[in-house]
Every structure is written in C-alpha cells, then in structure tokens.
Amino acid sequence: xxxxxxxxxxxxxxxxxxxxMKNQLADESLREDLMSxxxxxxxxEELLEALVRSLNDNNLEDAQSADFENVVEILSGxxxxxxxxxxxxxxxxxYIFSLKEALLQTIQEELKSxxxxxxxVMFKLNKLIDSFSITTFETFIKGREEVILRQTxxxxxxxxxxxxxxDGILALPIIGTLDSAxxxxxxxxxxQEIVVTGSSIAILDISGVPAVDSLVAQHLLxxxxxxxxxxxxxxxxxxxxxxxxTVVHLGIDLSSIITKATLASALRYAFAVLQLEVRKSSxxxxxxx
Amino acid sequence: MDRIPVLQMGKFLLVxxxxxxxxxxxxxxxxDLVQMVSKTGARGVLIDISALSIxxxxxxxxxxxxxxxxxxxxxxxxxxGMQPAVAITLVELGxxxxxxxxxxxxxxxMELLHKKIGSFExxxxxxxxxxxxxx
Numbered sequence: 001x002x003x004x005x006x007x008x009x010x011x012x013x014x015x016x017x018x019x020x021m022k023n024q025l026a027d028e029s030l031r032e033d034l035m036s037x038x039x040x041x042x043x044x045e046e047l048l049e050a051l052v053r054s055l056n057d058n059n060l061e062d063a064q065s066a067d068f069e070n071v072v073e074i075l076s077g078x079x080x081x082x083x084x085x086x087x088x089x090x091x092x093x094x095y096i097f098s099l100k101e102a103l104l105q106t107i108q109e110e111l112k113s114x115x116x117x118x119x120x121v122m123f124k125l126n127k128l129i130d131s132f133s134i135t136t137f138e139t140f141i142k143g144r145e146e147v148i149l150r151q152t153x154x155x156x157x158x159x160x161x162x163x164x165x166x167d168g169i170l171a172l173p174i175i176g177t178l179d180s181a182x183x184x185x186x187x188x189x190x191x192q193e194i195v196v197t198g199s200s201i202a203i204l205d206i207s208g209v210p211a212v213d214s215l216v217a218q219h220l221l222x223x224x225x226x227x228x229x230x231x232x233x234x235x236x237x238x239x240x241x242x243x244x245x246t247v248v249h250l251g252i253d254l255s256s257i258i259t260k261a262t263l264a265s266a267l268r269y270a271f272a273v274l275q276l277e278v279r280k281s282s283x284x285x286x287x288x289x
Numbered sequence: 290m291d292r293i294p295v296l297q298m299g300k301f302l303l304v305x306x307x308x309x310x311x312x313x314x315x316x317x318x319x320x321d322l323v324q325m326v327s328k329t330g331a332r333g334v335l336i337d338i339s340a341l342s343i344x345x346x347x348x349x350x351x352x353x354x355x356x357x358x359x360x361x362x363x364x365x366x367x368x369x370g371m372q373p374a375v376a377i378t379l380v381e382l383g384x385x386x387x388x389x390x391x392x393x394x395x396x397x398x399m400e401l402l403h404k405k406i407g408s409f410e411x412x413x414x415x416x417x418x419x420x421x422x423x424x
Contacts, residue, residue: 184377187377188373188377191373191376191377192373194373194393195372195373195393198393198394199393200393200397222380222381225380225385226373226376226377226379226380227376228385228391229368229371229375229376229379229380229385229386229391230371230373230376230391230393231368231369231370231371231391231392231393231394231397231398232393
C-alpha cells in the first residue's frame with residue numbers, strides 16, 4: 001500500500017503545526033523578546049500552509065521545482081526579516097530544522113507499518129528541507145549584508161556634514177580615515193554646498209583624521225584644487241603635531257595651501273579675508289538688545 | 290561656422306560659453322579672444338562656464354591656455370561658475386589651471402577683476418570719472 005505523502009500532510013497539517021510549535025517553544029534559544037508567540041505561530045502557519053499546498057509526490061525530490069516558488073518566497077521573507085530583527089543564524093536555522101523534525105515525526109507515525117517506504121520518504125523529505133535550509137541561510141546572509149551596506153552608506157553620509165559657519169564660510173569636519181570613496185563624497189558634497197550657498201571660503205578640519213599618509217594627502221590636495229577651480233578658497237585646519245611630522249617626513253608639499261592649527265584660527269583668518277570683524281559688544285548695546 | 294561671442298564691457302572682455310564646447314569651437318575661441326584682447330586693449334577677461342557640463346583634457350588645456358595667453362598680454366583672466374562635476378573632472382585629469390584665477394559667479398568674478406586691476410588704476414579711473422561728471 002502506497003501512501004500519498006502530500007495528502008497525509010494536508011490532512012495532518014494541524015498536527016504538524018502543533019508539533020512544530022511545540023518543538024520551537026521547547027527550544028531554549030526561543031527569542032520571545034524579538035517575536036511574540038502569536039506572531040511566530042502565524043508565521044509558521046503561513047509557511048506550512050504554502051509548503052503543504054505545493055508538495056506532491058513528483059516534486060518531493062526536487063527542491064528547485066517551480067512548485068516551491070511560493071514556499072521559497074515566504075521563506076526568504078521570513079529569513080530576511082529575521083536578519084533585520086537581529087536573530088542569530090543559529091536561531092534562524094533552528095526554526096527551519098524544527099519544521100523538519102515535526103514533519104518527520106508525523107510521517108513516522110503514519111508509516112509505522114511500512115519501514116521501507118518510511119525510509120525512502122524520510123530520505124526525500126530530509127533532502128527537500130535541507131535544501132530549504134540552505135535557501136534560508138542564503139537569504140539570511142543577504143539580509144545581513146543589506147543591513148551592513150545600509151549602515152556603511154549611513155556612516156558615509158553622517159560623517160561628512162558640510163556646516164555653514166557664517167555667510168560665505170563653510171566648514172567640513174572630517175572624522176575617520178579618508179579613502180578614495182570617502183574623499184569623493186566629501187568633495188562632491190563640499191562643492192555642491194559651495195554652489196548652493198555661494199560661499200567663498202571652505203575650511204577642512206582634519207583634527208578627526210587619525211593618520212595622514214601620502215594617499216590621504218593627495219586626496220586632500222585634490223579636494224583643495226577642485227575648490228579653487230570653483231572659485232572658493234580652501235583652508236585646512238586641525239593639523240596635529242604628529243600629522244605635521246608625518247607630512248613633512250613623507251615629503252608632501254603643503255606649502256601652497258593655507259593651513260591653520262585650529263578651526264578657531266581658520267575662522268579668524270576667514271573673517272579677515274571677508275573683511276569681517278568680531279568684537280565685544282559694549283554694555284550699552286547689550287542692554288538695548 | 291559657430292563662434293562664441295566675445296563681448297566688450299568697458300575695460301573687460303566677457304565670454305559666456307552657453308553650448309558644449311567641441312575642439313574646433315574651443316580653438317576658435319582661443320584665437321578670437323587673444324585677437325580681441327590685443328584689439329581692445331582689455332585689462333581683464335571673464336569667462337563664464339556655468340553652462341558647461343562636460344569637459345575633457347583638451348578643453349581643460351584650452352581654458353588654461355587662454356588664461357596664460359591673456360596674462361602675458363597683460364590681461365587678467367577669471368574663470369567663473371565652474372560646475373562641481375567639471376571641477377572634479379579637471380582635478381582628476383591633473384589639470385589644476387594654476388595660472389587662472391577663479392570665482393564663484395559673474396558678480397564675484399567682476400569684483401575680483403576690479404580688485405586685481407583696480408588697485409593699479411585707481412587714480413586713472415577717478416580722473417575719468419571726474420571728466421564724465423563735468424560733461
């Protein structure tokens with residue numbers, strides 16, 4: 001007597017789900033802080049439903065079959081969302097493996113009388129779910145990579161703000177190591193801001209740059225040249241003693257560039273160029289404000 | 290053949306490049322401009338390239354050349370309104386236009402020209418103003 005596996009699962013769906021939930025809830029690594037049990041149950045039910053519906057005797061061995069598209073899609077959605085929520089790979093893996101356990105338990109009960117068929121079905125089922133697990137891992141890692149990529153983008157965005165210090169004076173505090181990609185972003189945002197604000201002086205503050213090597217210096221020089229081509233003047237400020245030492249030791253010529261020790265002195269210089277004057281207001285003026 | 294107009298504004302020449310430059314046009318501009326400098330005795334040249342969105346190494350060199358040529362003919366050159374993308378391209382190409390002054394826009398470019406030439410000719414200019422006021 002040959003039993004149709006898909007029919008068995010369709011019939012025993014409820015039982016499989018209960019078994020699966022039991023397995024999941026019994027697991028120590030259950031993350032109730034990240035996902036409530038109701039949510040977990042809804043998620044599991046959706047996946048199981050899709051799996052049972054698309055399963056038939058012909059595609060049991062072929063996880064690449066088009067019938068499973070829906071299952072793979074749901075699975076991918078689950079693992080990506082888990083990656084974003086901060087589930088560990090082990091927890092995500094345990095989720096799909098506990099499904100396998102539940103399925104196998106059910107089939108075992110069903111085929112108790114026929115060990116030969118039980119073995120062959122278990123074998124196929126194992127293979128199928130394993131293949132799904134691999135998909136889960138792939139998408140899980142893809143989800144994590146997306147998170148990392150987004151964070152990288154955010155860091156580059158955040159770390160290069162162009163600040164309007166005064167009418168016609170821009171400041172750009174650079175924090176962290178300068179590489180080619182970052183210099184490009186810095187250069188572009190600075191030049192864009194110069195056009196938008198019509199500023200004639202830009203101050204590049206490098207007190208947050210940990211080290212300056214010849215490459216970083218070259219990047220800086222490029223930024224300064226581009227700024228000059230736009231018709232604005234560029235001042236470098238915040239050169240620490242160690243950086244001054246390395247720059248001179250490397251033989252980089254910064255003599256054609258205006259350099260100031262601190263942002264404050266750069267600002268003072270900028271005021272002088274723009275013929276502005278900062279002075280203490282007298283007591284009288286203060287009262288009238 | 291297309292030509293880029295060179296306008297005379299008092300002691301200055303004004304060139305606004307409104308089309309994308311191709312090689313022939315750029316070469317014509319170069320010779321036209323030098324001719325005009327010598328004909329009018331202009332003291333300053335202002336080149337507005339704010340509409341220029343694409344440059345190659347040749348264009349970069351022509352712009353640099355114009356600056357240097359005018360300079361040895363005793364006319365200051367100011368390039369104004371360079372787009373950020375153009376500036377980045379030129380720097381990446383290694384063309385830093387060392388001999389050319391730059392300004393953000395036409396107004397600032399004019400200010401710069403006046404400042405550069407003005408200090409030298411202040412006295413003459415004042416006399417001219419006096420003459421015109423008595424007319």
